Amino acid sequence: MCRPPAAEAADRDTAVVVSRRSEQGWALLCNGVLLCDDTGKLLPEGRALPLLRPVPASVAS
Incomplete structure (x- = not known):
């Protein structure tokens, strides 16, 4: 069984969704x-x- 990443970890978003x-x-x-x-x-x-959110290239330059 896999352990979910800690809430403080950089990969916190890879945890399993339990409610949506x-x-x-x-x-x-x-x-x-x-x-x-x-x-x-x-x-x-x-x-x-x-x-x-990613910044569009037209705005970033």
Whole structure:
């Protein structure tokens, strides 16, 4: 059996989804991380991480 990555680990998003509400835009991972489609992540201790979106090449240059 695989152990999920810790909520503090860099690969936290690879944990298994245990609950998803697509119509509300969120998913709960088995490590306690709440992924939000529009605002980022909420870690189990309450710390929020912003959503990281790639910057289009036309904006980056």
